[in-house]
Amino acid sequence: MRRPASIAPPKGKLGVLLPGMGAVSTTFMAGVELVRRGESVPVGSLTQLGTVRLGKRTEGRTPKIKDLVPLAKLDDLVFGGWDVFPDDAYQAAVKAGVLDAKDLTKVQKFLKTIKPMKAAFDQNFVKNLQGTNVKKGKTKFDLAEQIREDIRDFKKKNKCDRLVMVWCASTEVFLKAEDVHKDLPSFEKAMKANHPAIAPSMLYAWAAISEGVPFANGAPNLTVDIPALEEYAKAKNVPIGGKDFKTGQTLLKTVLAPAFKARMLGLNGWFSTNILGNRDGEVLEDPGSFKTKEESKLGALEYILQPSIYPELYGKIHHKVRINYYPPRGDNKEGWDNIDIFGWLGYPMQIKVDFLCRDSILAAPIVLDLALFFDLAQRAGMRGIQEWLSFYFKSPMCARELYPEHDLFIQSMKLKNTLRWMVGEELITHLGAEYYD
């Protein structure tokens, strides 16, 4: 990829389109509105609070990211979405039970104006959901064409200059890439033939790319992680990325595992279990959807610890991940980790992590950052997979010949260096030899 010669300014409105108007989406939209009104602080958002150091440490240049690169302003965001339930964003937020009534009441009027468009849905892909707000069409291709129409209508009605789509809908059953995903003609043929390997999320992704809209995947579904859509995104100059927001347990995993590796401490096993009681938890009760999530959560350790390079430290790891649907907890997940490590002469030690987190509170700022960074990438002419945004994903997409980078610190450095690179600032290597000349 070549360095952008220039970045188009973010003039006009940016429409943020959200397939899935559940806990994460509504917490995101309510939060943006509260921040816009000066009622709250966008905690957790790099685009709003983060800084980038430029030049030498002695120069004292540390602008905010939003002052370094031309990002869309929160005031210029408008929201739209699709859901299988007809609830408006206020009703959906009340049902999701993430935000307190005192916060929701302040933005009730605003949220009530956001009504979901009819979803492209197929219960074969999300077994534990049944809804009425669903599109009808003879083929999957017809449904995708209807999504394209929704996108165009939304843009016109809301007078948007640009759009971006972030998948915040449920986790679909596990799919592996197969022949119909290998190139665009096969993919489009399969849509027309109602092939079972074409998931609803793929229809949204195809529609977004067709309309020149960047697409980020917040769930672990295969969706846009297939050669056909990668190729299509490149051809249409559209940024794409995923998969699966990196929020709670995996965030900590990708912080702790790099620490063990940096110190050459060994690992015998890592047992992760969760209880959560939101709709996401209910969907993940189905073994098909759980398998998709499990694969996404399991990947990180293998890539970070590189057992083939360090067989004596990481050659025999027992890594288990469990998610248990437990309604009393709602969106307030509890994630436990039992980590069996070993040190000098093989002596064993244990670490226990108990993270009482709030799923959607952690995910909402990620949706915001992804929307703003994907829009930035498009204005900078960066097409195809945006690997520099791996920072936000549990299962980051990358070029076929690469392995994904999971280490949060490498991801953070990559993200910030990409921002420096985009605006022609020197990259930071952390060598610092010049200070000692």
Ligand SMILES: NC(=O)c1ccc[n+]([C@@H]2O[C@H](COP(=O)([O-])OP(=O)(O)OC[C@H]3O[C@@H](n4cnc5c(N)ncnc54)[C@H](O)[C@@H]3O)[C@@H](O)[C@H]2O)c1
């Ligand atoms: N910390 C987090 O919250 C977190 C982290 C990583 C990934 N995720 C993923 O983000 C997604 C959203 O999480 P959530 O807690 O908001 O879930 P949720 O169940 O509250 O919301 C998802 C919504 O998507 C809708 N939906 C399902 N299929 C659809 C389709 N084909 N088209 C349109 N709408 C559809 C559902 O009706 C539901 O309202 C899930 O896939 C979840 O696994 C969440």
